[in-house]
Amino acid sequence: METIVLIGIGAAALGYFAHTVWRGLSCKEVCNCASSGSCSKAAGGCHCPGTNLLK
Amino acid sequence: MTTASLTVALAGNPNSGKSTIFNNITGSHQHVGNYPGVTVERREGFRRFDGNDLLVVDLPGTYSLTAHSLDEVVARNVIIDEKPDIIVNILDTSNLERNLYLAVQLLELERPLVLALNMTDVAEKMGLKVDEAAMSRKLGIPVVRTVGNRNRGTDDLLRTVAEAASAAKHKPFTLNYGPEIEARIAQITQALASLTAVKYPQRWLALKLLENDQDVNKAVQILPGWSELKAQVEAARTQLKALLGDDPEIAFAEIRYRFVGEVYREVAVAGSDWAQTTSDKIDSVLTHRLYGLPIFFGVMWLLFNIVFTVGHYPQDWLQSGVKALSDFLARSMADSALKELLVDGVIGGVGSVITFLPNILLLFLGIALLEDTGYMARAAFVMDRVMRAVGLHGKSFIPLLLGFGCNVPAIMGTRTLENPRDRMVTILVSPLMSCSARLPVYTLLTAAFFPDYLAGSVLFSVYIFGVMLAVVMALLFRKTLFPGASEAFVMEMPPYHLPTLRSIVTQMWERSVLYLKKAGTLILAASILVWFLTNYPADVPYSKDYDQAKAQIEETFASQAADQVPLPLGIEAAEENTALLAELDQQRKDALVQLDKDQASEKLANSYAGQFGHLIEPTIRPLGFDWKIGVGLVSAVAAKEVLVSTLGTIYSVGEAKENPSSLAGALTDDPTFSPLVAYALMIFTLIYSPCLAALAVIRRETNSWKWTAFSFTYSTALAWLIAFAVYQTGTYLGF
Numbered sequence: 001m002e003t004i005v006l007i008g009i010g011a012a013a014l015g016y017f018a019h020t021v022w023r024g025l026s027c028k029e030v031c032n033c034a035s036s037g038s039c040s041k042a043a044g045g046c047h048c049p050g051t052n053l054l055k
Numbered sequence: 056m057t058t059a060s061l062t063v064a065l066a067g068n069p070n071s072g073k074s075t076i077f078n079n080i081t082g083s084h085q086h087v088g089n090y091p092g093v094t095v096e097r098r099e100g101f102r103r104f105d106g107n108d109l110l111v112v113d114l115p116g117t118y119s120l121t122a123h124s125l126d127e128v129v130a131r132n133v134i135i136d137e138k139p140d141i142i143v144n145i146l147d148t149s150n151l152e153r154n155l156y157l158a159v160q161l162l163e164l165e166r167p168l169v170l171a172l173n174m175t176d177v178a179e180k181m182g183l184k185v186d187e188a189a190m191s192r193k194l195g196i197p198v199v200r201t202v203g204n205r206n207r208g209t210d211d212l213l214r215t216v217a218e219a220a221s222a223a224k225h226k227p228f229t230l231n232y233g234p235e236i237e238a239r240i241a242q243i244t245q246a247l248a249s250l251t252a253v254k255y256p257q258r259w260l261a262l263k264l265l266e267n268d269q270d271v272n273k274a275v276q277i278l279p280g281w282s283e284l285k286a287q288v289e290a291a292r293t294q295l296k297a298l299l300g301d302d303p304e305i306a307f308a309e310i311r312y313r314f315v316g317e318v319y320r321e322v323a324v325a326g327s328d329w330a331q332t333t334s335d336k337i338d339s340v341l342t343h344r345l346y347g348l349p350i351f352f353g354v355m356w357l358l359f360n361i362v363f364t365v366g367h368y369p370q371d372w373l374q375s376g377v378k379a380l381s382d383f384l385a386r387s388m389a390d391s392a393l394k395e396l397l398v399d400g401v402i403g404g405v406g407s408v409i410t411f412l413p414n415i416l417l418l419f420l421g422i423a424l425l426e427d428t429g430y431m432a433r434a435a436f437v438m439d440r441v442m443r444a445v446g447l448h449g450k451s452f453i454p455l456l457l458g459f460g461c462n463v464p465a466i467m468g469t470r471t472l473e474n475p476r477d478r479m480v481t482i483l484v485s486p487l488m489s490c491s492a493r494l495p496v497y498t499l500l501t502a503a504f505f506p507d508y509l510a511g512s513v514l515f516s517v518y519i520f521g522v523m524l525a526v527v528m529a530l531l532f533r534k535t536l537f538p539g540a541s542e543a544f545v546m547e548m549p550p551y552h553l554p555t556l557r558s559i560v561t562q563m564w565e566r567s568v569l570y571l572k573k574a575g576t577l578i579l580a581a582s583i584l585v586w587f588l589t590n591y592p593a594d595v596p597y598s599k600d601y602d603q604a605k606a607q608i609e610e611t612f613a614s615q616a617a618d619q620v621p622l623p624l625g626i627e628a629a630e631e632n633t634a635l636l637a638e639l640d641q642q643r644k645d646a647l648v649q650l651d652k653d654q655a656s657e658k659l660a661n662s663y664a665g666q667f668g669h670l671i672e673p674t675i676r677p678l679g680f681d682w683k684i685g686v687g688l689v690s691a692v693a694a695k696e697v698l699v700s701t702l703g704t705i706y707s708v709g710e711a712k713e714n715p716s717s718l719a720g721a722l723t724d725d726p727t728f729s730p731l732v733a734y735a736l737m738i739f740t741l742i743y744s745p746c747l748a749a750l751a752v753i754r755r756e757t758n759s760w761k762w763t764a765f766s767f768t769y770s771t772a773l774a775w776l777i778a779f780a781v782y783q784t785g786t787y788l789g790f
Contacts, residue, residue, distance in 0.1 A: 002393050009396065013583035020577055021693065024747040 060108040067145035068154050069116025070549050072173040075203035077113035104213045120160045125470035141167045141220050148178035155315040162228040165256040169219050170198045183325050190322040195226040204555050235298050239291040250280050264288045266304040334550040347437035358421040360511030366414035377406035403707030404582025404700035407718045408574050411495035423562045427554030446533035451481045458488030462749040476537040484525040486745035489518045492695035496740045500733040503719040517737050581697045585704045588664035595661035601654045612643040679732040679782040694746050731785040735778045743774035
């Protein structure tokens with residue numbers, strides 16, 4: 001039983017970590033609501049423009 | 056945009072208080088600061104007021120509808136292309152004349168408009184009184200007084216917005232440009248009338264075409280009949296240039312400014328003396344050409360000393376709390392892998408990061424005070440000379456200052472820079488500013504290896520080293536990768552004002568939530584993974600039979616206690632006998648603890664993390680780092696605090712269970728570490744790869760994997776070189 005719990009915790013941690021890394025690398029985390037003061041959640045979502053702005 | 060009954064856009068000059076009013080209306084907690092360029096993108100929030108569902112859009116500040124920088128483009132696109140139902144133009148009343156220029160441009164756009172005279176309290180302190188009724192009559196639109204940072208006038212503003220939106224027809228505003236220009240406007244307007252699918256007001260479009268507005272030109276190029284129209288516009292521009300003796304856009308701006316001046320004189324009563332204000336007096340000291348820079352460094356030194364010395368007390372309390380929780384779990388749970396995961400992995404990792412919350416909060420308190428008082432703008436001003444020497448200007452320093460909080464908004468803040476070369480250079484050097492995530496690393500190492508009286512200065516030195524390195528790298532990039540002339544720096548100095556308690560407390564609260572959220576998600580996941588990697592494989596080959604060695608110790612003790620102690624020494628007194636037994640027992644315990652430590656250390660070294668660490672150790676050995684630091688540094692690419700949680704987990708796993716010590720204590724006991732290694736590690740952490748979130752933002756802002764990879768590579772190589780220089784020089788000098 002303990003082994004199953006440990007596997008579950010490890011898999012959840014790995015999944016979350018991998019998900020975070022993937023979102024970062026694929027630029028899904030463009031708003032970065034969690035760590036930035038420049039963009040935040042409002043109206044139930046993270047609102048930032050999706051365009052690439054560097055000309 | 057999300058569907059709502061009314062879309063309200065908040066527009067205005069930079070630092071006019073748009074985000075503060077946005078927060079007042081929507082109850083959001085957007086970052087605000089008393090300097091221009093805090094908001095670089097649109098933000099949305101909802102509010103239900105008097106039966107209206109309002110979708111409120113906060114826009115970056117812009118001085119005019121002719122956009123120069125990327126944040127201004129964002130504002131302009133929303134106003135012109137998305138056509139919100141109503142525009143609220145927030146004006147800084149203390150700078151009314153300049154702010155009215157944008158108001159006139161918005162009026163020309165023929166959109167429903169409400170003016171909010173914000174910061175009326177500041178204006179009144181300056182002796183400036185504004186007759187809003189007269190202004191409303193003159194411009195033909197509603198005008199409301201507000202004081203954003205005191206949340207005054209917000210309901211009046213919303214009521215006026217609702218009334219203005221429900222008004223069936225808006226009184227059109229027409230600024231008379233004089234007969235010659237008006238004739239050309241009429242001619243172009245007539246030509247535009249024949250074109251279909253023109254989505255802009257015709258008079259406004261004619262004005263913009265005559266002004267040769269590049270964005271509008273691009274937008275209408277696709278219209279059928281554009282080539283004929285283009286010829287007419289060019290002919291009209293040539294005629295106007297000959298008639299006016301200047302480019303039409305300059306003449307148009309002059310006419311608008313003249314009108315603005317008229318309005319201002321009619322509605323505003325300025326105080327009799329325009330003598331030095333309090334802000335001017337403070338500025339004469341804080342922005343002094345000789346004292347300005349030392350004062351800035353002094354302020355930063357003071358901040359980091361406070362962060363360390365004051366933060367030390369609550370940090371100790373939190374540390375005691377974490378240790379008590381760890382001890383409680385260790386006592387109340389049966390020995391198992393799950394218990395070790397909770398105690399060593401979760402509490403050892405996450406707990407070690409959470410204890411730095413007070414230091415983080417103090418840092419943000421300091422930053423919030425500097426931002427809200429208006430000092431940040433002065434810091435940019437005094438750094439202008441330094442930045443100019445490296446081919447950038449003081450405006451580039453604002454994003455860099457934001458980097459003290461987090462590198463992500465710093466990189467996004469570069470949108471305020473108009474020149475793409477300046478922007479790229481600033482993006483590349485922004486991660487060299489020590490963000491708050493690095494603070495736990497610095498605080499941990501400083502507390503462990505430097506005396507208290509030096510700790511604040513050590514922290515300060517790392518922060519200032521980052522600033523200086525950013526300046527040097529900016530110079531290098533400007534000379535090699537992005538050569539070109541630098542541009543003039545024009546930045547408005549906002550008046551100083553006392554920050555409000557509400558704003559400071561809100562920022563502290565937001566930061567606490569963000570930090571704890573990060574500790575409970577990414578850092579927790581990383582700590583659990585590091586625990587697994589440091590505990591498995593479960594069966595590792597040991598260099599000796601530890602069970603047998605422990606049995607040997609027990610046997611030796613029993614034999615010493617039973618045979619050798621009473622008889623050969625011939626001790627008769629019972630108490631002396633007991634003391635000797637206790638001494639022998641202590642020796643036994645010490646030997647067992649040492650064996651436990653050796654076994655745990657050997658197990659750790661043979662774990663997956665240990666194997667990986669030993670693989671990379673040769674590359675970091677010249678910096679004085681061992682494999683444990685290597686594992687920490689690799690994992691901390693996810694987020695810099697993870698270095699602390701990883702070391703917390705590794706040292707929890709690698710120490711004897713009987714005698715756990717704090718992470719700082721464990722580091723001090725580790726012979727790998729010394730003050731020199733600790734300093735080299737701080738420098739390496741400062742410089743090497745930006746965290747994952749920062750890399751993602753670099754990728755987005757540059758739209759290039761190449762520059763993202765470059766940022767990662769150059770910073771890591773530079774970190775290695777500088778940490779190598781620090782460690783080897785320090786070793787040579789005998790530190």
